[in-house]
Amino acid sequence: MVKYIPNTEADRQKMLADLGAASVAELFADIPAAVRLNRDLDLPPELSEMELAAHLGALAEKNAALTCFLGGGYYDHFIPAVVDALVGRSEFYTAYTPYQPEISQGTLAAIYEFQTMIAELTGLDVANASMYDGASALAEAAVIAVRKTGRTKVAVARSVHPEYRQVLATYLAPRQVELVELPHEDGSTVADLIGPQTAAVVVQQPNFFGCLEDVLQLERLAHAAGALFIVSVDPVSLAVLRPPGAYGADIATGEGQSLGLPMSFGGPGLGFMAARENLVRHLPGRMVGATNDTRGQRAFVLTLQAREQHIRREKATSNICSNHALCALAATVHLSALGPAGLSGVASLCAAKAAYTRDSLNAVPGFTAAFAAPFFKEFVVKSSYPWDKVKARLLEHKLVAGPELGRFYPELTGHFLVAVTEKRTRAEIDRLKAALEEVAAC
Amino acid sequence: MLKKGDVPLIFEMGAPGRQAFSLPANDVPAKEPSWPAELRRQAPPRLPEVSEVELVRHFTALSNLNFGVDTGFYPLGSCTMKYNPKVNEVLSRLPGLAQIHPYVPDELVQGALQIIYELEQYLAEIAGLARVTMQPAAGAHGELVGVFLIRAYHERRGNPRQKILVPDSAHGTNPATAAMAGYEVVSVPSAARGGIDVQALEKVLDDSVAGLMLTNPNTLGLFDENIHVITDLVHQAGGLLYYDGANANAIMGYSRPGDMGFDVVHFNLHKTFATPHGGGGPGAGPVAVSAALVPYLPVPLVDFASGCYRLNYDLPYSIGRVRSFYGNFGVLVKAYAYIRSLGAAGLKQVSSDAVLNANYVMHHLKQYFDLPFERACKHEFVLSGKRQKEKNGIRTLDMAKRLMDYGFHPPTVYFPLNVEEAMMIEPTETESKETLDLFIGACAAIAREAIDEPEKVHAAPHTTAFGRMDETRAARQPDLRWRPKEEVPAGNAVRG
Numbered sequence: 001m002v003k004y005i006p007n008t009e010a011d012r013q014k015m016l017a018d019l020g021a022a023s024v025a026e027l028f029a030d031i032p033a034a035v036r037l038n039r040d041l042d043l044p045p046e047l048s049e050m051e052l053a054a055h056l057g058a059l060a061e062k063n064a065a066l067t068c069f070l071g072g073g074y075y076d077h078f079i080p081a082v083v084d085a086l087v088g089r090s091e092f093y094t095a096y097t098p099y100q101p102e103i104s105q106g107t108l109a110a111i112y113e114f115q116t117m118i119a120e121l122t123g124l125d126v127a128n129a130s131m132y133d134g135a136s137a138l139a140e141a142a143v144i145a146v147r148k149t150g151r152t153k154v155a156v157a158r159s160v161h162p163e164y165r166q167v168l169a170t171y172l173a174p175r176q177v178e179l180v181e182l183p184h185e186d187g188s189t190v191a192d193l194i195g196p197q198t199a200a201v202v203v204q205q206p207n208f209f210g211c212l213e214d215v216l217q218l219e220r221l222a223h224a225a226g227a228l229f230i231v232s233v234d235p236v237s238l239a240v241l242r243p244p245g246a247y248g249a250d251i252a253t254g255e256g257q258s259l260g261l262p263m264s265f266g267g268p269g270l271g272f273m274a275a276r277e278n279l280v281r282h283l284p285g286r287m288v289g290a291t292n293d294t295r296g297q298r299a300f301v302l303t304l305q306a307r308e309q310h311i312r313r314e315k316a317t318s319n320i321c322s323n324h325a326l327c328a329l330a331a332t333v334h335l336s337a338l339g340p341a342g343l344s345g346v347a348s349l350c351a352a353k354a355a356y357t358r359d360s361l362n363a364v365p366g367f368t369a370a371f372a373a374p375f376f377k378e379f380v381v382k383s384s385y386p387w388d389k390v391k392a393r394l395l396e397h398k399l400v401a402g403p404e405l406g407r408f409y410p411e412l413t414g415h416f417l418v419a420v421t422e423k424r425t426r427a428e429i430d431r432l433k434a435a436l437e438e439v440a441a442c
Numbered sequence: 443m444l445k446k447g448d449v450p451l452i453f454e455m456g457a458p459g460r461q462a463f464s465l466p467a468n469d470v471p472a473k474e475p476s477w478p479a480e481l482r483r484q485a486p487p488r489l490p491e492v493s494e495v496e497l498v499r500h501f502t503a504l505s506n507l508n509f510g511v512d513t514g515f516y517p518l519g520s521c522t523m524k525y526n527p528k529v530n531e532v533l534s535r536l537p538g539l540a541q542i543h544p545y546v547p548d549e550l551v552q553g554a555l556q557i558i559y560e561l562e563q564y565l566a567e568i569a570g571l572a573r574v575t576m577q578p579a580a581g582a583h584g585e586l587v588g589v590f591l592i593r594a595y596h597e598r599r600g601n602p603r604q605k606i607l608v609p610d611s612a613h614g615t616n617p618a619t620a621a622m623a624g625y626e627v628v629s630v631p632s633a634a635r636g637g638i639d640v641q642a643l644e645k646v647l648d649d650s651v652a653g654l655m656l657t658n659p660n661t662l663g664l665f666d667e668n669i670h671v672i673t674d675l676v677h678q679a680g681g682l683l684y685y686d687g688a689n690a691n692a693i694m695g696y697s698r699p700g701d702m703g704f705d706v707v708h709f710n711l712h713k714t715f716a717t718p719h720g721g722g723g724p725g726a727g728p729v730a731v732s733a734a735l736v737p738y739l740p741v742p743l744v745d746f747a748s749g750c751y752r753l754n755y756d757l758p759y760s761i762g763r764v765r766s767f768y769g770n771f772g773v774l775v776k777a778y779a780y781i782r783s784l785g786a787a788g789l790k791q792v793s794s795d796a797v798l799n800a801n802y803v804m805h806h807l808k809q810y811f812d813l814p815f816e817r818a819c820k821h822e823f824v825l826s827g828k829r830q831k832e833k834n835g836i837r838t839l840d841m842a843k844r845l846m847d848y849g850f851h852p853p854t855v856y857f858p859l860n861v862e863e864a865m866m867i868e869p870t871e872t873e874s875k876e877t878l879d880l881f882i883g884a885c886a887a888i889a890r891e892a893i894d895e896p897e898k899v900h901a902a903p904h905t906t907a908f909g910r911m912d913e914t915r916a917a918r919q920p921d922l923r924w925r926p927k928e929e930v931p932a933g934n935a936v937r938g
Contacts, residue, residue, distance in 0.1 A: 002788045004525050004716070006874035007795050015802040015875060024794045027801055027818050028696050030665050035702045041695050042567050046785030049529050056779060060538025062553030063546075070543040073766055080463055082494060086501040088531070090718075094510030096521055097722035099854075102908045103846055106508030107721035109449045110501070116453065116923040120487040126922045129722070132579035135766040143622075163766045170740075170762035174593060174602075174624030212481055242481050255766070262535075265554045266544030266767025267579065268724035280920065286722065291916035294909035298448035303916040309582070309618035310857070314627040319618035322580040322712070326720030336452050336497050340486040342463035349468055356470035374476040391547065403545040426469040 002046075067428050069357075069401035071378040071419025072208070073134060073161050073255055074263050077236070077346070078423050080337050083260040087330045097286070097322065101301045102293070107325060108300035111288040114328040117335050121238045122252040123245025124274035129286035130328040131271025131320065134255025135164040138202065138232050139171035140318055141251040141273060144282045145200030145228040146177055147317075153197045155180045157189040159207035160232060162408035168202070187211035187371030187380070191221045198227040205231050205241070208408075210354075210378030210417065211371050212241070219248040235259055235272070235331075237376045239340070239347040244274075251275045260334025261327055270327035281307060284318030286325075349422035350377035353429065357420045360433040365440045370415055378419040380405065380412070385439050387414055397435045399428075447907075449507065452500050453924045456492035488926070507907060508721070509851050515877050517803075519822045519854035519866025520613065520661055522691045522713035527783070530716070530776040539775055544767040548752045555751035558768065559744045561778045562728075568690075568789070569707045569730035570700025576728050576769035577740045581688060582615040583764060584708030584727025585655070587740060589623040590761045591706055591731060592653045592682045594738040598759065603652035603681075609638055611661045611858040616686060625652060632860055636815040637666035640675070647679040657686035658702065659693070659820035661858040661866070663800065673703025682706065682735075690714045691870070692797055692820035695790030705732045715777035726773040740764055795871035796821040799878060803869050806882040810889035814861050822868035824861050831863050836892040836899050838863040843910065844891070844902035848884035 007015075012024065021027060047055060068076040087093070091106060098104030098111075111129045118127035131137035142154050154172060156165055158181050169179055180193050182201075187209045194201055201222035206212050215231065222229040228250040236258045244252035256270030257263065275283060281304065289303035309316040338346065354377045362369045366384035383390055387404040394401055406413030420429070444454060492500070510516070516523035534540065542551055562574040578584035589606065596602045606620035607628050617627040628646055633639040637660065654676045659665045666672065673683050685704035691714045699707045711717045712725035719725070731739065741760045742753040753768070784792065797820050804813065804823040812826040827838035842852035842865070854866040869878060891899050903909065 002784055002791050004527060005791060005795050005871050007798070007871070011875045012795075012798060015798055019801055019805050021801075024798050027797050027820075030667050030818060031693075031697050032667055032670060034670050035697050037570075037696060037698055037701065041786035041789060043564055043786040043789070044782060046788050047782050049783070052529065052779055052783055053533060055782065056533045056536065056539070056775070059553035059557055060536040062551075062556070063538045063542050064550040065538070065541075066546065066550070068543050070545045072545055074544055076541075076543065082462060082497060084535075086498065086505075089502070089505040090512040090526075091505040091508040091510045093531075093718040093720050094512045094523075094526055095508050095721045096516075096518060096523060096719040099518075100509075100842070100846070100852055101911045102843065102903050102906045103509035103851065104507075104721075105449050105908055106504035106506065109451065109504050109507070110721075112922075112924070113452055117487075117489060119923045120489065126920075132583060132724075133765045133767075136579070136583070136764060161766070163763055166763040167765060170590065170764055171622075173761075174590070174622070176624075212477060216480055238483065238487065240475075240483055241477065242483050243487075246484070262540040262772070263543045264534075264540050265542045265551065265771040267765075267770040268772050269766075280922070287920075287922055289916040290921040291912045293911050295447065297445065297908060299908050299911060300449060301911045301913055301916045303913070303922075304920060306917075309614035311614070312618070313614050314617035314621040316614070316618040316621070319582045319586060319615045319622050320580070321582045321615050322719070322723040322725045324579070324720075324724045325722035326718070327724055329721065332452075333497070333501055336490045336492060336500075337462040337494070338489070339461040339463065339491045340489045341459075341491075342461050342465070343489065344486060345463075345465050349465060351475050352468055352472060353470050355473050355475065374478065374481070395550070400543070400546055400550075422465060429470070 066398050066400040069418050071417040072403050075258050075421050077258050077421050079260050082337050083333045086333050108288050110329045110332050112300050114332045118272045118274050122274040123243030125277040126280050127274040128283050130323040133269050133271045135167040137253035137271030137273045138164050139167045140284045141230045141253050142200050149199040151197045151199035153178045153180050154200050155194050155198050156202040157182045159184045160204040161208045187373045194221050194225045198225050200228040200230050202230045205233050206376045209380045210375040211373035215247050236347050239343040256331045259331035270324050285320040285323050346422050354420040357429045364436045380415050383414050393439045394435050452490040455496050460491045460493045462494035462497045516851040517853050517867045517869050519868040524870040525872035526718040530779040533779050534772050534775040555744050557778050559751050564781050570698030571730040572733040573736045574728050574730040575739045578727035579770050580725040581710040581727045584729045585619040587729045588684050588706040589619050591735050591738045594761050596652050604650045607654040610860045616655045636662045636664040651681045653682040655684040657689045659689050662824045663819040663822035669702045694793040711777040716780045717773045717776040724770050726770040792871045799869040825865045826861050827863035830892045834892045834896050836896050840899045841888050844888050844899045846903040847905045
């Protein structure tokens with residue numbers, strides 16, 4: 001009946017005979033009547049593979065195909081075909097956490113390569129094997145700072161992704177840690193609320209508005225107060241922008257979706273975390289290290305496990321168990337395909353096209369670039385028109401931009417983000433400009 | 443120099459100037475970026491420089507060093523390493539599902555929202571609870587949401603309480619999660635039949651207890667027959683019950699956590715609902731809750747009204763968020779496809795065969811190894827290697843490694859902690875009787891080898907590409923990243 005179950009009725013009878021049981025139901029006899037389900041689950045009838053493919057195909061069709069200028073943490077970057085071809089090898093995706101290193105060197109070596117690439121990109125000493133996403137990675141970094149310093153406040157820039165700040169608040173709530181919000185002026189953070197109880201200063205580079213923060217100044221203020229400096233970064237930007245390790249950050253985290261993962265309506269993406277050497281035993285989650293096997297061959301193992309939940313239980317640095325290993329593999333293949341020149345090429349194309357887009361839109365009456373700060377691939381547009389009108393006009397041209405910022409920042413209602421990746425062509429950018437001109441004209 | 447047999451690394455391949463990537467020419471006017479010099483990168487990151495062929499061969503070579511469910515039998519207890527249907531992989535990559543940005547307006551992603559909404563209905567029905575959040579990215583992440591919800595529930599009543607109870611057989615994520623949510627962890631012992639010791643539970647229950655975290659069947663694979671007594675006792679003390687859904691593969695269509703009296707349940711879609719484990723994720727850990735806990739769920743939820751699905755952020759008592767966006771949507775699609783493929787009867791058949799297979803293997807192995815609890819198991823069971831350790835000096839770890847020589851992935855070992863030299867075996871429903879018989883034969887052979895040729899078992903594995911690892915060295919001299927030879931500290935001989 002179910003093609004994923006090999007047992008035939010004859011197999012079942014043979015197995016039951018060995019067990020001395022009359023029926024499979026007997027094996028469930030210890031479930032008390034009071035908690036037994038005495039009806040079928042109320043679920044839709046089963047579908048054949050053909051029906052299933054048709055059904056999901058129809059659901060997929062209900063999602064509009066649009067030219068994407070959306071930003072806010074996920075981006076429409078190009079993914080070379082080799083990424084899916086290699087990540088799609090089922091020796092990778094049907095394995096689990098490499099508890100048995102003798103038969104898991106593929107996953108282990110790939111994670112070691114991933115850790116190396118994240119350390120290289122961020123300019124920091126060590127990276128872990130991955131986290132769930134950029135937001136939870138940032139929250140776990142703040143938890144490290146609170147545990148390490150024993151202080152009671154975390155200062156977070158208001159220009160950090162609003163959803164990341166929500167996650168930070170949720171993670172810190174039970175610890176009685178006060179979240180202090182650092183305001184921004186013209187898109188850049190003002191750090192006058194850092195004090196002796198500040199465990200960490202948390203910023204994003206480029207920030208949620210796309211603006212480059214003065215991370216050098218923020219680092220000085222954070223460390224002068226004895227706080228850890230934690231930066232959430234866009235990994236693509238690190239091909240061209242100064243890496244966190246080079247301006248004194250203690251921990252860098254980020255969202256790795258831009259490194260070879262489809263947007264997939266927001267997940268699965270990839271959280272990453274890199275830190276200075278002195279924090280290595282405070283890091284959450286898996287880490288892979290090099291060693292030798294009994295035959296003298298270089299090989300890799302999960303290591304420094306005395307930090308983790310399966311050893312330390314309630315004293316662990318985090319409860320994280322499964323991470324996003326396959327997404328880390330995708331990022332590893334992606335970065336290997338691009339190499340330093342490819343990644344820098346992508347970053348430069350994004351920057352050039354974003355700059356062209358910003359200049360183009362700035363020339364449309366009623367639309368201005370909201371902030372003057374330098375930016376990378378994303379920027380905020382201030383609009384004189386209601387968002388619904390702008391959005392509807394863009395959709396007529398099969399374009400989508402945003403998100404609109406009023407939902408996160410009431411003071412920026414009507415403003416919206418525009419992100420431009422290497423995939424956007426000049427023709428598409430000109431179409432975006434034309435659509436906004438139509439808004440202005442009617 | 444790389445020696446024969448060393449695992450290769452991509453950094454040791456290629457040559458400066460190679461790449462496996464091409465970009466179109468810039469079609470907009472070139473303009474020097476306005477970045478200040480001190481914010482620019484000085485030296486490029488040292489990423490690999492390889493051609494596409496080198497890239498493909500390297501990762502193909504690495505994949506050949508891995509053992510997955512598609513390679514062979516993988517009875518890793520508590521992990522439910524069942525077969526991952528190929529069609530679900532293909533469907534989750536449909537452009538209309540894989541290429542949607544999370545901030546596309548609701549009205550243009552009705553298909554995606556419908557999948558989330560309907561999957562919520564299915565999981566709520568399977569759990570016997572009111573609503574489900576799809577946000578958690580993994581089982582442990584779901585646990586965290588669950589305990590945050592318990593905390594929010596008590597806080598609204600004026601006192602978050604201080605303690606979370608966990609059984610001594612609990613997975614490490616349970617106490618770690620409770621601690622992350624600010625709770626003191628109190629361990630509750632198991633009784634003679636493997637379930638919770640009810641008298642011991644009564645002794646620790648008072649108004650300082652926020653909740654009890656439990657899985658049923660528990661990590662021994664045993665259904666706790668006192669489950670209703672336990673949930674009633676905790677509720678009477680004002681506490682809530684958390685169900686760790688790691689073992690849900692045993693009970694689909696037979697019993698529902700909500701009906702047992704649980705208030706919060708997380709499912710591991712990568713266990714019960716056949717989405718791939720990915721070498722350690724991405725999974726998904728949706729959390730189902732009773733009506734009393736719905737107000738505290740993370741935002742957003744997907745609601746349906748006037749023929750339209752929409753993201754609802756208006757939950758004033760919400761715990762907030764535990765991640766960006768809405769969940770691991772790509773994983774949710776696969777679980778959705780799995781449930782639609784099987785339907786109610788198919789899911790019940792899954793649990794029937796998972797339990798039958800486990801009992802069959804247990805029945806045939808109990809003559810060779812100690813079985814701490816002699817009763818019908820559910821989807822998995824735990825053996826003890828105590829006999830081999832005491833009589834032959836062979837530890838469970840040795841036998842696990844020896845299984846690799848027979849072509850099998852070892853079971854989970856040394857867990858749960860309340861069984862000495864534990865071997866936790868979960869065959870799953872997707873294995874044939876022939877495979878189970880081969881596995882039983884291999885275990886029996888190893889039990890004999892432990893007596894007749896202990897050295898052979900002790901030195902295993904012999905036929906794998908790698909032998910046992912020097913884990914002490916890895917921990918004492920952490921080498922967590924590749925560096926060019928000239929930067930490797932003196933005395934570090936890991937890379938030859």
